[in-house]
Amino acid sequence: MNNFIFQNPTKLIFGEGQIARLSKELPKDKRILVTFGGGSVKHNGVYDQVVAALSGFDFLEFWGIEPNPKVETLRKAVEVCKRENIGFLLAVGGGSVLDGTKLIAAAAVIEEDAWDLVLHPELLRGNIPFASVMTLPATGSEMNRGCVISNLATGEKYAFYNTYPTFSILDPTTTFSLPTFQRACGLADTFVHVIEQYLTTTGISPLMDRWAEGIFQTIVEIAPKVLSEENDYNTMADFMLSATMGLNGFVGMGVPQDWSTHRIGHEITALCGTTHGQTLVIVLPGVMNELREQKASKIVQMGERVWGITDGTIDERIDRTIAATEEFFRSLGLATRLSELGIGEDVVEAIVARFRERGTLLGEQLNIDYKLVDAILRQRM
């Protein structure tokens, strides 16, 4: 096991009716900027609950943080923070709203431009404290330091790390109005977040392995009910909890991590605007197949414990595990090939060119170069 330091101070406030607790958790002596996405929270009752809880507080609203939040939008919110002397940020919506808010929080306390901060994290000088009402189980942003920001002008998409949300309120009933595609992407996103922390090698930490597999098993078990839209409370609560636990550090203690699927998937989103979770399930089978020797022991363990594959040669078990994983993603109604989304060779070439130019090396062994990215993407066409 690798040495590690773990600390996650976010207060997780979980359950039906908990949005009303905003009145207890928010600071009374600061001007609050509440950030929103495109308006779905006005249709599912979340906005009304938030405004009711904020009665008596000094707050402003900022609307329009889009999926894959764009720095062009976030800059406007940074201006509001500076002009209006904002002392606390509350993100209400999905992972994109919170991701964008994490950058706003940090960019509002420096002179430099928000995109410079993404490119040069050494500019970070603290932040305006922020919290969230999270309505979409997917990114785990509600209990981690990370965010992913896009630049419309340059077609780039990068991760940025600020600090943790002070608190996050998760009410599973807010997920009841989610469309099927977003549920599917949230399940897929959670699954792949965990696999990035899991699919390296066996024998480092049996406990972390079991906990990662526990999230896989849970996601596989609940997926049909999540997608059925019967909105069983315990099922949607477990979906929400799984998404949070999948990317808050709990399953990544002392173990190596990969993250190549995300890095490649981000490029697809940056160039084509494809939904994040959708990109991941296209890329992942390619990573598993190209790295099948290096990751053999872990793929076989996953096959046995998650998909029940207990016989055959090592190669057969690896093939079947990759196929079962892809089949699970297809059962969610997601595409697993670039061609299904009309993404062609020009995009693959553009992505490979980017990795070649940057000289980026990916994966837990930093051995995935642009040539391997090319091989991974070509088998996903």
Add this chain to the structure above:
Amino acid sequence: MNNFIFQNPTKLIFGEGQIARLSKELPKDKRILVTFGGGSVKHNGVYDQVVAALSGFDFLEFWGIEPNPKVETLRKAVEVCKRENIGFLLAVGGGSVLDGTKLIAAAAVIEEDAWDLVLHPELLRGNIPFASVMTLPATGSEMNRGCVISNLATGEKYAFYNTYPTFSILDPTTTFSLPTFQRACGLADTFVHVIEQYLTTTGISPLMDRWAEGIFQTIVEIAPKVLSEENDYNTMADFMLSATMGLNGFVGMGVPQDWSTHRIGHEITALCGTTHGQTLVIVLPGVMNELREQKASKIVQMGERVWGITDGTIDERIDRTIAATEEFFRSLGLATRLSELGIGEDVVEAIVARFRERGTLLGEQLNIDYKLVDAILRQRM
């Protein structure tokens, strides 16, 4: 799933050589009291590492916090804190040293006696900040708010809740000198901590079920290597991590909890001085058997996922699961019957009388009264 609020701010600093980080983590502007147990840390190198890291700090030492820490001892440390203007406490040793230190931390800032604080938690008025170097995987005290304090004069033993350690340093190599019996009790303690949060009913949270089962599976998998004293680093690291994760709130989110085995076990320790982990494995099979109908679905699920029991009637599966659990404890070299430790009917009667007098009701349904305690203990004689 029940509504819940989760927040655990402890900084976990994990790995070989991490004790040296004390010099970075401890406050330079406060007088520190370092608390110790009986002296084993002087033989395994831990004391020397701590003192080296504390070079340049203003610190005093307090020795002699015993297993099942006694309020009579802790009062002396409270006096030292008050007299010497102590501003930070560092517990070095096992769970008992840290448990005792949690009470010292709270009792040092009030006028009332430390035992009054245990009996009347409403007297809590904050605490001196505290941290730990944890050398014994067992109690999970290094990442939770709880402690269990004994009173020698009255023969009582109760839980008390303060706040979380600021940080805890866990170096798996510090476990290499642990005797076999302490390793066995630590494995058993971890197992039963998790079962108290697990063995209620199914269908509340598949994820929390999987994570609890993940700790059981890990403990069962690593136990032979932990006991073999070959001191494989990754094995001992996973033992240590499992103990911490077993009682830091991570597997108990939104699910009902039992804790009757602990409450009954504490009475055995209070009256006979029996090691905590040892009492738990004696009591647990009795709780499982007496509550077999109420807990049927969970016992069957545990049997299937942890012990591989997949056929037979419900009753047979329950019997086999209880037997497999007891057999696992015996494989650790622990006694599972009161008679094996020379504990007889007089002790059982004294414990039952205590529960009758107090009118205490135990278990997740608060339906374990003194008569059921009597039945549980009589079948463990």
